[in-house]
Amino acid sequence: MITIYHFPNTRGLRAIWTCEELNVPYKIELIDFSPEYRFSPEFLKISPIGKVPVLQDDSITMSESGAMVHYLIDRYGEGKLRPETGHSLYPTYLEWSWFAEATFTSSASEIIRHKRAFPENINVEVITEFKRRSTFCLEALMNFLGKKKWLLGDKFSGADIMMGVGLTTYARHVAKPFPSMIQKYFDRLSARPAFVRTKQAES
Numbered sequence: 004m005i006t007i008y009h010f011p012n013t014r015g016l017r018a019i020w021t022c023e024e025l026n027v028p029y030k031i032e033l034i035d036f037s038p039e040y041r042f043s044p045e046f047l048k049i050s051p052i053g054k055v056p057v058l059q060d061d062s063i064t065m066s067e068s069g070a071m072v073h074y075l076i077d078r079y080g081e082g083k084l085r086p087e088t089g090h091s092l093y094p095t096y097l098e099w100s101w102f103a104e105a106t107f108t109s110s111a112s113e114i115i116r117h118k119r120a121f122p123e124n125i126n127v128e129v130i131t132e133f134k135r136r137s138t139f140c141l142e143a144l145m146n147f148l149g150k151k152k153w154l155l156g157d158k159f160s161g162a163d164i165m166m167g168v169g170l171t172t173y174a175r176h177v178a179k180p181f182p183s184m185i186q187k188y189f190d191r192l193s194a195r196p197a198f199v200r201t202k203q204a205e206s
């Protein structure tokens with residue numbers, strides 16, 4: 004049985020949502036998100052830098068949400084949620100999966116990290132700069148998405164799961180409401196039954 008160590012409204016949603024899309028059984032372990040627990044020897048054994056999510060599947064332990072999404076799809080997807088390696092959309096699938104975490108979500112996360120690290124000394128210029136970077140990413144997403152339903156066109160994929168959770172971070176920490184075309188994309192994502200089950204499962 005897959006175990007996902009998670010804290011509500013964080014990147015563990017990506018792994019949970021992927022399991023839900025693929026009907027793969029899993030259980031959620033909600034962790035104590037305090038620094039005391041996350042940096043305890045017990046938690047550092049499974050998460051080397053004290054972050055969530057963590058996924059365990061038999062002897063496998065992973066602590067990068069994007070790697071979890073790709074692992075679950077490759078191992079359990081039976082061809083769903085991704086193009087074949089040789090398909091012309093495969094590079095796009097990789098590109099937007101990585102962009103979603105490494106470039107987009109991580110810009111928004113700098114805001115959270117700054118506020119958490121310097122609660123008494125929040126630097127408005129730092130916040131403004133990372134909001135600017137995040138919004139620049141959102142514009143790149145808008146330009147790429149255009150009239151497409153999903154990032155790969157007609158087919159929903161793991162890249163949309165990566166991006167969908169990044170958008171929840173953007174809405175919570177950068178700006179709301181979304182521009183209307185992003186809102187429509189987000190509405191499509193959040194109307195997916197697997198997304199609805201994901202939100203129910205984590206609460």
Ligand SMILES: N[C@@H](CCC(=O)N[C@@H](CS)C(=O)NCC(=O)O)C(=O)O
Pocket residue numbers: 012013014015053054055056066067068069104112116
């Ligand atoms: N790139 C990692 C980022 C993990 C991450 O930053 N997780 C956040 C919650 S979404 C966390 O645990 N933050 C605590 C901290 O930064 O100390 C991933 O995609 O899993």
